[in-house]
Amino acid sequence: MLRPRVGELLWNTTRLVLGTVAVCAVLGVGAAWLVERSSVPGRRLWHVLLVAPLAVPAFVNSYAWISLLPGLDTYAGALLVVSLSYFPFVYLPAVAAFRGLDPALEETARGLGLSGWAVFRRVQLPQLRVAVLGGSLLVALHLLAEFGALQMLRYPTFTTAIYDQYRSTFNGPGATMLAGVLVLLCLLLLLAELRLRGSRGYAGSGRGAARPVRPVALRGWTAPALLVLAALVGLALLVPLGSLAYWLGSGASAGLDGADLAVTTGSTLALAAAAAALTTAMALPVGWLAVRARGRIATLLERAAYVGSSVPGIVVALALVTLSIRATPWLYQTVPVLLAAYAILFLPRAIVTVRAAVEQSPPLYDDVAASLGSSGADRLRRVTLPLLAPGLGAGAALVFLAVVTELTATLLLAPTGTATLATAFWSASSALEYGAAAPYALVMVLLSAPATVLLSRDTRRGLTP
């Protein structure tokens, strides 16, 4: 019955995913090469500026563009806006990969007579493959789940169509069917990435000594390279921030309700803090087992958690609506259900950092404490947790930030009368009250900024699981 609509959505979604992944790969790898391997001036500054767009949620970026240029509601417009929001997902792992490359290989290739371009194509690019694929996968998964940015640009994909279905039928069969197709697409992507990544390894026989690489001199190309970087940063950062500032100005004249903003910020922070605490607590045993008790069950447990992050928020929310209404009606429309959705969606972010922290804390300390007669609980409190504290903190911060800008699950599951920054921004901006929406967007950007600074410092960790 829904076949023509599904076909149209499939076409829309596929061409946007392919286009965005291609644009992000070119922008991300190109910018990473300039910053890491060329003589372009101000490389450190450019690096921070190229990560900074991550502090602007995609739906805020979309609002900034469409409120200035209403004609952007086309395929090209959608491609432009989401690419500017998502290219750092490729840029970050590409920078990390460039840093990890052994310069000896390139020098050998050059010594054997390869040109600069040939070295990039035949030596560097193959070694960047895993990083670029990982980043591209992240871009694609984010795009499949993206609702706010595309709804504002009038570009229908599965996720926006599911929301329309939800608005018209609550959780009728139409919404469920589209959600099924969307989940299938996500799983296909994960499989494709595994396939493409292949089994070819590029690890050297020895790690070699880390040493600075002599940057490629740009000479006459310096000015064009600077121009390209400035254009990219200008479009991805200055346009949204400038537009926000403009609407803040007109919003203030329209009368800003400070009390509303304060209450909304308060409930957002409370929800985010609760979700961060809960999710990190859940990630601790999983991350611990994955390192200290390696085995089939621990791996299965860890991987199972990742499935949640590849399923769009709207699908998780729809499932929880049905589940809570049928099985636990007394929990329906309450904070615990919303927190459960956040935990399902953002658990992998916490697991990644907790796992890394466990890997870095040698089991020796636990053994020594045990040999000195410390009991299990005592050891956990006095040895293990203090050692893991930085990792737990980082994991909690990532979850916290994700919750602050989460839109779809919050729209569907928030208790009656509860608004978050994201939903308040959404209701004002979809009523085209751009000025009223601006303060909420600003608070979200300010809250996201510290994490972005951290990310730009610690490039090796990157964003990918």
Next chain:
Amino acid sequence: MTRSGRAAAGVVSTLVLATALAGCGSAGSDADTLTVYSAQHESLVRTMLEDFTEETGIELEFRDANDSELANQIIEEGEASPADVFLTENSPAIGVLDREGLLAPLEQSTLDQVGEAYRPSSGNWVGFAARSTALIYNPSEIPEEELPASMLDLADPAWEGRVAIAAGGADFQAIVSAVLALEGEDATREWLAGLQRNAEIYASNTAIMKAVDEGEVPVGITYHYYWFRDQAENGLIGDDARLHYFGNQDPGAFVSVSGAGVLASSDKKEQAQRLVAYLTAAKAQEQLAGSKALEYAVGTGTASASDLPPLEELGAPVVDPGGLDAPKVTELMQEAGLL
């Protein structure tokens, strides 16, 4: 306290505080708090009920969302629904609940406060506001004499890419339900298929007004008050756009009724009945007429805002507000690929 002990205590207290704070948002279940599921514009409902709590001591808690979303949600919730009162923007959504037997009969005195055209024969809900369908157009893109005689003409191939609709919204779906009631299933299916080819889909009526104003698209199907409200605010969005009424009992002259009803599952029916009675009584109706909402008042004896053309002069077709079929409309729109 050791350092790690302090850290642990810090984490625990943050968690407790966060949970407590987050818990503040959850629905209260006080004896004198009504949960109102409302799909009507927040500002309109809040204006009409401004003094309700003060006068009656009954607190109100609103869940604001879309017509069909809330109606289907109440059906899913069934007996367990937290809703006491349902306020819709358009009547198809509340009609669904009526047919499902989820509404409690209203007191006759409440029904009598509203003209017969604005309530269903069942007497299980009542209209509290009304709005007229209209065509918004941009005179510099299309002269008035080239506008179609009937809303149904917009399905002609000549209109390809030239008409804006908000297909996902309850307003447009209500207009489709009127076409279905007046023209029958086959004609509606044909009309929707034409629109699927012709229409530019926007997210809301405000977005349509803006697009028409800026010349992105020459005409759009909408309700009258979006334009009047904008005019009252000095034409911030739609200063170049104009309204065209189809009249002549055309489906495009359909007047849609916003409905109020009491849920049969409510355990505060008495207070809920008071709310619906209040909403349809002279005071709230006059507050509506005097507000910036610019929708029509439906209380007998209350005159609507003087800026609006009188409702009875709009040539609206006769449609039973209780007989509009929302599920069928959803089905037809899904079939046409508009949803």
